[in-house]
Amino acid sequence: MEETLTEEGETNKDIEVAPALIAVHPTQKSVAVAVGSDLRVFDFQGVSAVSLVDDTSGPFHKDSIRAIRYSADGNLFVSAGDDKVVKIWSTDSWCCICTVPSEKRVSAVALSNDSLYVCFADKFGVVWVVDLDGFDGNQMLVNKKAAPLLAHYCSIITSLEFSPDGRFVISADRDFKIRVTVFPKKPLDGAHEIQSFCLGHTEFVSCLDFVFTSDFPQGFLVSGSGDSTVRLWDISSGSLLDTCEVGAKAELLESNGKEEECNLAVTDLCTFPDGTLIAVAAQSLQGIVLLSCDLSTRTLSITRVVSIMGEAFIPTSLGMSSSARLLWMVTGVSNLHGFDNPPLARVRIISGFEKSSPGDPTILEDNEILGGDKLLEKLQGSVSVEEKVFLAAAEAVKTAMSNLLVKKQYSTEKREFRKRTRNDRKTKQ
Amino acid sequence: MLENEANPTLSKSTGLPRKRFYRARAHSNPLSDSHFPVPTSPCHVNLSLHFPQFCSSSDQIDSSKKIQFADIGCGFGGLLISLSTLFPDTLMIGMELRDKVTEYVKERILALRLANPGQYQNISVVRTNSMKYIPNFFEKGQLSKMFFLFPDPHFKEKNHRRRVISTHLLDEYAYALGVGGIIYTITDVEELGDWMKACLESHPMFEAITEEELEADPVVKLLSSATEESQKVARNGGQTFQAVYRRIMPAT
Numbered sequence: 001m002e003e004t005l006t007e008e009g010e011t012n013k014d015i016e017v018a019p020a021l022i023a024v025h026p027t028q029k030s031v032a033v034a035v036g037s038d039l040r041v042f043d044f045q046g047v048s049a050v051s052l053v054d055d056t057s058g059p060f061h062k063d064s065i066r067a068i069r070y071s072a073d074g075n076l077f078v079s080a081g082d083d084k085v086v087k088i089w090s091t092d093s094w095c096c097i098c099t100v101p102s103e104k105r106v107s108a109v110a111l112s113n114d115s116l117y118v119c120f121a122d123k124f125g126v127v128w129v130v131d132l133d134g135f136d137g138n139q140m141l142v143n144k145k146a147a148p149l150l151a152h153y154c155s156i157i158t159s160l161e162f163s164p165d166g167r168f169v170i171s172a173d174r175d176f177k178i179r180v181t182v183f184p185k186k187p188l189d190g191a192h193e194i195q196s197f198c199l200g201h202t203e204f205v206s207c208l209d210f211v212f213t214s215d216f217p218q219g220f221l222v223s224g225s226g227d228s229t230v231r232l233w234d235i236s237s238g239s240l241l242d243t244c245e246v247g248a249k250a251e252l253l254e255s256n257g258k259e260e261e262c263n264l265a266v267t268d269l270c271t272f273p274d275g276t277l278i279a280v281a282a283q284s285l286q287g288i289v290l291l292s293c294d295l296s297t298r299t300l301s302i303t304r305v306v307s308i309m310g311e312a313f314i315p316t317s318l319g320m321s322s323s324a325r326l327l328w329m330v331t332g333v334s335n336l337h338g339f340d341n342p343p344l345a346r347v348r349i350i351s352g353f354e355k356s357s358p359g360d361p362t363i364l365e366d367n368e369i370l371g372g373d374k375l376l377e378k379l380q381g382s383v384s385v386e387e388k389v390f391l392a393a394a395e396a397v398k399t400a401m402s403n404l405l406v407k408k409q410y411s412t413e414k415r416e417f418r419k420r421t422r423n424d425r426k427t428k429q
Numbered sequence: 430m431l432e433n434e435a436n437p438t439l440s441k442s443t444g445l446p447r448k449r450f451y452r453a454r455a456h457s458n459p460l461s462d463s464h465f466p467v468p469t470s471p472c473h474v475n476l477s478l479h480f481p482q483f484c485s486s487s488d489q490i491d492s493s494k495k496i497q498f499a500d501i502g503c504g505f506g507g508l509l510i511s512l513s514t515l516f517p518d519t520l521m522i523g524m525e526l527r528d529k530v531t532e533y534v535k536e537r538i539l540a541l542r543l544a545n546p547g548q549y550q551n552i553s554v555v556r557t558n559s560m561k562y563i564p565n566f567f568e569k570g571q572l573s574k575m576f577f578l579f580p581d582p583h584f585k586e587k588n589h590r591r592r593v594i595s596t597h598l599l600d601e602y603a604y605a606l607g608v609g610g611i612i613y614t615i616t617d618v619e620e621l622g623d624w625m626k627a628c629l630e631s632h633p634m635f636e637a638i639t640e641e642e643l644e645a646d647p648v649v650k651l652l653s654s655a656t657e658e659s660q661k662v663a664r665n666g667g668q669t670f671q672a673v674y675r676r677i678m679p680a681t
Contacts, residue, residue, distance in 0.1 A: 154560075193634070238569075
């Protein structure tokens with residue numbers, strides 16, 4: 001009897017795993033990978049692994065990291081996650097300059113374009129803001145507290161982003177919503193003026209980014225979703241400009257053509273600095289889909305699919321610097337059941353996007369990577385990797401994502417069974 | 430009437446639905462996942478279903494007609510019905526989370542339309558969670574009045590985030606209300622009355638309405654008389670606490 005009461009997965013804590021994340025310094029001075037509670041940073045200037053220094057209350061993260069990000073100027077780095085703390089690091093010394101407590105688990109972070117404010121969102125839909133006023137680069141900031149900025153009503157916020165001109169903060173949630181809010185002059189008093197809502201997705205929104213060029217400095221928002229589409233938006237009005245069915249394309253390319261895979265959620269997207277290309281990662285897709293964005297006609301189209309041959313690699317996160325035209329990809333998962341510790345990740349890089357040499361994008365071999373084995377050993381946890389681990393990892397990430405973000409569906413019998421004691425269900429009159 | 434004999438939930442004498450057949454829970458959890466249909470965006474709201482006489486499905490010319498009043502947590506619909514005749518040309522919608530109660534209001538409006546030809550065509554009801562889906566129903570600045578009458582008090586501090594008036598939700602209501610639009614709140618729970626007043630008072634996009642304006646507004650009188658809940662409070666000789674505020678442009 002008891003088993004009929006609990007849905008599959010509800011009781012299984014093992015399923016709650018976090019995907020590996022990657023972030024690249026804006027001028028590619030360093031690259032960071034987060035797997036589980038592990039934060040791994042590789043420095044290209046010294047061509048060496050970085051050892052982080054954390055003297056703030058309770059060093060390092062104690063649970064899965066859910067969000068990492070560099071500031072636009074590259075001087076700061078923020079990490080946060082399930083252990084309910086937000087850590088702000090100086091990328092100069094890789095010292096943790098500040099640890100901000102959060103009431104709930106953190107699901108997304110963003111830094112204002114002027115690096116004066118750190119915003120983070122929690123699993124209950126509240127976005128908080130911390131001011132970094134008075135920070136000159138070296139000293140520690142003590143007793144920083146976050147102030148509530150805005151809230152989505154009790155919905156997990158999946159992504160946070162500032163508009164290129166810094167006027168708006170954009171938040172996306174699992175209730176299909178994207179909210180565009182005016183970022184106020186005094187953010188600590190809250191952001192109350194909503195510019196627009198971008199509505200059109202029919203599943204959770206998983207990722208946000210902006211495309212912009214010098215001709216279109218205000219840019220357009222792109223979003224990826226569990227409905228397997230990528231959409232282009234005008235944030236000032238909230239109007240939907242174009243929809244691109246990425247899932248359908250990715251499915252066609254799945255050689256094994258499994259029938260039941262009809263909705264491949266978009267897991268991450270990353271726009272190129274010149275604003276014309278967008279790399280998209282989707283569930284079960286061994287590679288990425290490249291979209292091109294035409295800003296004058298405001299349309300999206302699929303350019304090509306870059307498949308990763310010879311290795312089962314389904315990226316869980318994408319990253320790019322604004323200088324070098326390299327797309328960084330990572331796959332991996334925190335504490336995968338039945339596999340060894342520390343958690344493993346796999347890093348791959350695609351190059352060859354230069355306009356000047358219109359060759360095909362190519363996937364760099366491990367020995368072609370700047371930093372070579374040293375980098376891989378740091379970021380991946382080991383140089384050589386077992387392939388089957390990462391297929392299992394991708395599968396675990398997929399399950400975790402749908403458990404977390406997809407609305408639970410109950411059969412009619414189960415719903416009736418749950419409602420059996422409700423007053424309004426009693427038939428006696 | 431033959432039809433009514435076939436349908437015992439309607440009263441034989443008035444043709445109106447009888448409340449006892451729509452026994453409802455007092456509460457519904459606003460935090461749980463919603464499994465009823467929600468319009469993807471305001472342009473997906475089918476007005477011809479709600480207001481067949483105002484918006485026929487075929488003609489697109491009358492698409493300028495928009496819902497202007499929203500009764501959030503409309504309960505058994507008493508306020509909507511009073512407002513309907515007071516503003517016969519204004520489209521208004523009640524939003525209610527409890528499925529049985531929504532069904533009752535739906536039947537009640539249909540019965541009223543049948544009994545009073547030409548009247549009650551401007552009101553309708555929808556089952557939804559207004560705390561989550563206000564932006565799915567209304568465009569920016571579309572509404573001119575929003576009503577929050579006798580909302581669930583949620584006394585426990587840990588349940589305060591379930592309250593329908595909060596600083597963060599007021600941001601969304603300010604988005605749906607046009608500048609000059611009015612938000613009406615009333616409760617018989619003093620603690621909640623203080624809470625709602627404090628939220629509105631501290632919000633930069635709302636200002637209190639003066640006593641004179643309150644006197645002149647015919648809607649204000651309905652707050653404490655039109656709804657089933659207010660009549661219950663009046664019967665028991667209870668006190669009510671109201672807060673009426675106007676949507677303003679925030680000072681920059």
